[in-house]
Amino acid sequence: MIGFLWNLLLALAWATLSGNFSGPSFLFGFVLGYGLLALLERELPILHGYSRRLPRFIMFLGFFIKELVKANFKVAFDVATPLWYMKPGVIALPITAETDVEITILANFISLTPGTLILDVSSDRRVLFIHAMFLYDEDEVIAELQEIERRVLEILR
Amino acid sequence: MIEWIVSACILTGAALMFLAALGIFRLPDLPTRMHASTKAGALGTSLIMIGVAFAFMDVAVTARVVAVVTFIMLTAPVAAHVIGRAGYFVGVPLWEGTVKDVLRDKYDPKTHHVESGLEEVEGPPKPITYGMAECPVLQERDEFEPKKSDPGG
Numbered sequence: 052m053i054g055f056l057w058n059l060l061l062a063l064a065w066a067t068l069s070g071n072f073s074g075p076s077f078l079f080g081f082v083l084g085y086g087l088l089a090l091l092e093r094e095l096p097i098l099h100g101y102s103r104r105l106p107r108f109i110m111f112l113g114f115f116i117k118e119l120v121k122a123n124f125k126v127a128f129d130v131a132t133p134l135w136y137m138k139p140g141v142i143a144l145p146i147t148a149e150t151d152v153e154i155t156i157l158a159n160f161i162s163l164t165p166g167t168l169i170l171d172v173s174s175d176r177r178v179l180f181i182h183a184m185f186l187y188d189e190d191e192v193i194a195e196l197q198e199i200e201r202r203v204l205e206i207l208r
Numbered sequence: 209m210i211e212w213i214v215s216a217c218i219l220t221g222a223a224l225m226f227l228a229a230l231g232i233f234r235l236p237d238l239p240t241r242m243h244a245s246t247k248a249g250a251l252g253t254s255l256i257m258i259g260v261a262f263a264f265m266d267v268a269v270t271a272r273v274v275a276v277v278t279f280i281m282l283t284a285p286v287a288a289h290v291i292g293r294a295g296y297f298v299g300v301p302l303w304e305g306t307v308k309d310v311l312r313d314k315y316d317p318k319t320h321h322v323e324s325g326l327e328e329v330e331g332p333p334k335p336i337t338y339g340m341a342e343c344p345v346l347q348e349r350d351e352f353e354p355k356k357s358d359p360g361g
Contacts, residue, residue: 072267073267074267074270119247119251120251122247123224123247123248123251126231126243126244126247126248127224127227127248130227130230130231130234130235130244131227131230135236135305137240137305138305138307139237139239139240139302139303139305139306139307140306140307140308140309141306141308141309141310141311141312142308142310143310143311158285158289159281159282159285159286162246162285162286162288162289163247163250163281163284163285164247165243165247165248166243168239168242168243168288168289168292169285169289169292169293170239170289170292170293170296170311171293171296171297171311171315171322172322173314173322173323174321174322174323180310180311180314180322182239182243182292182296184240184243186307186308189308
């Protein structure tokens, strides 16, 4: 997170110093800043792992948008056709995320994918209770959600 | 070319929003309605905003579009969670086609305590980390917590 802020700051500095506030100039500054931070991260512990995290984040965005569109079509199909194909149910998902920030971001991403809605987190923070809309195969649903969790934690840690 | 992208984005977005509204009308219970309204609504709004960004092709408009999409993606799931959770715990009945409900008997309405069901399997719970566990001020405060007074005195 701090690495990303530094990268934005460097991009802004580049745009300011070159006197050109257009999108491409800002983007070029961002790429230059990214290269600089990738060189610096070995010396500064606060930036550690930033150069690996940014590509992972972009990969994750792609993966997430794909899931979002796929699942949206599933729900849209069920809403638009007269018969119900859904099998709703509440399931428990054991999580490995520990801090408040990790659990919040993970819950937000899981809630954003259609077909899954976070109802609550257990008081000892080890299990998320999820209302799933298409519960044909519980193990498969949990495996998909754990894939999302693995990718989110990869970026955050 | 650009016109086609703009039309496709805005029409798909509007169709999704329509499906979201239809979902609220047709779906049988509260959590499934939250599924339809928030996700399809969020994706629909985002698509319309992306169409707007393509139509204007302007840095200022694009920046605002990015901000709008980000905030919708941040807030829509939170709202859905809060409404769904409140409805569930107040006791709004689920649809009769619901196949599974593992949460109902783990929730204590008096204390709002939610069991995880893993207590026996994994032993005592991990210490809760707030992300600021290393903060010395917080640690000191824990040590100076007031002791309970004697029941007689």
